Amino acid sequence: MNRFENKVVLITGSGGGLGKASALRFVEEGARVVIADIDLESAEAVADEIGSQAKAIKADVTSIDDCKAMVQTAQDIYGQLNVVFANAGVGGNKTEFVDMSIEEWDRVVDVNLRGMMLTCKASVPALIEAGGGALVLMGSSTGGWDTILGSGPYMTSKEAVKAMGRNLALELGRYNIRVNVICPGIIQTQLSFRQGDQDRDAWKHFFGKFSDRIPLRRVGQPEDVAATVAFLSSDDARHITGSTLLIDGGQTLQSWSNSPDEETYP
Numbered sequence: 001m002n003r004f005e006n007k008v009v010l011i012t013g014s015g016g017g018l019g020k021a022s023a024l025r026f027v028e029e030g031a032r033v034v035i036a037d038i039d040l041e042s043a044e045a046v047a048d049e050i051g052s053q054a055k056a057i058k059a060d061v062t063s064i065d066d067c068k069a070m071v072q073t074a075q076d077i078y079g080q081l082n083v084v085f086a087n088a089g090v091g092g093n094k095t096e097f098v099d100m101s102i103e104e105w106d107r108v109v110d111v112n113l114r115g116m117m118l119t120c121k122a123s124v125p126a127l128i129e130a131g132g133g134a135l136v137l138m139g140s141s142t143g144g145w146d147t148i149l150g151s152g153p154y155m156t157s158k159e160a161v162k163a164m165g166r167n168l169a170l171e172l173g174r175y176n177i178r179v180n181v182i183c184p185g186i187i188q189t190q191l192s193f194r195q196g197d198q199d200r201d202a203w204k205h206f207f208g209k210f211s212d213r214i215p216l217r218r219v220g221q222p223e224d225v226a227a228t229v230a231f232l233s234s235d236d237a238r239h240i241t242g243s244t245l246l247i248d249g250g251q252t253l254q255s256w257s258n259s260p261d262e263e264t265y266p
Ligand SMILES: NC(=O)c1ccc[n+]([C@@H]2O[C@H](COP(=O)([O-])OP(=O)(O)OC[C@H]3O[C@@H](n4cnc5c(N)ncnc54)[C@H](O)[C@@H]3O)[C@@H](O)[C@H]2O)c1
Pocket: 012, 013, 014, 015, 016, 017, 018, 019, 036, 037, 038, 039, 042, 059, 060, 061, 062, 087, 088, 089, 090, 091, 111, 115, 138, 139, 140, 141, 183, 184, 185, 186, 187, 188, 189, 190, 191, 192
C-alpha cells in the first residue's frame, strides 16, 4: 500500500514507542515524516534509521513556539503538512490523590492535554493551507472505559482528549480536516512497563500477566497502534471523523468489579 505517497506527516513524541512505530508505518506507505520529540537524541536516532524521508526536530509540546516550529519545519522542508499524529504523552508518577502535589497534576495535564491542544493549534492553519487533512489524537483506553490507582491526572487528561477530539471534528469538518481519537489498552512500550527497570525477565512477567487476562490473549504491540493510526489518517477513513477507537484486544470488555473471580475470565 502506498496510501501516503506525496503526503507529509508530523508525529509528536516519535523518538520511541508508539510514535516511532507509527513513523515507520507512514514511511513504509510512502510518506515523508517529521519526527518531533522533547528528546532530540532519540528523535535523531529514529530519523537516521528512516533516512532521507525523515527530519528530526526537538519540540516540547507544552511550548507553543516549539509547536509552531515543528509545523514550520514540515512546510519548509517538505512544502506542506497533511497529517498530524498528536501522540506525545507522559504517564505520571503513580501517586494517589491525597499525596499528590499540584505540580505533578499540572505536569501531566500540561503535556497530555494542553500539549495536544497546542499541537492542534499550531497545525490546523497548515492543514487548511494544504486543502484539508487528518488529525489523530492520542487518548487511552484508561480514560473513560477504565481507570488506574494513582493515575488521576493521566486519566483525566486522556478522557479530556476525547472531548477535545469531538469538538475539533465538529469545527474542522468544513475545512476537510478529519479528527479522530485512538484509545489503546496496554501496549508493550517503556511507558506502560511500570516496573521502572530494564530487566527482561521482569518485562516478560509483567506483560505476560496482562495477556492472560486480555480476551485476545495478547498484549498490544506498537505496530497494532501504528496500523490504526495509518488507517484513520488515510483516505480509507474518508468518512470517519469525531470517532474514538479502542485498540485493546478486548481488555476493557469485562471489568474486575463485574467479575472478580478468576474462573469467570473467558
Ligand atoms: N503504551 C501504552 O500502553 C499506552 C496506552 C494508551 C495510551 N498511550 C499513550 O501513547 C502515547 C505514547 O506512549 P508510549 O507508550 O509510546 O510512550 P513512550 O514513553 O515510549 O514515548 C513517549 C514519547 O513522548 C516523548 N515526550 C514526552 N514528553 C514530551 C513533550 N512534552 N513533548 C514532546 N515529546 C514528549 C518522550 O520523549 C517519548 O519519546 C502517550 O500519549 C501515552 O499516554 C500509551
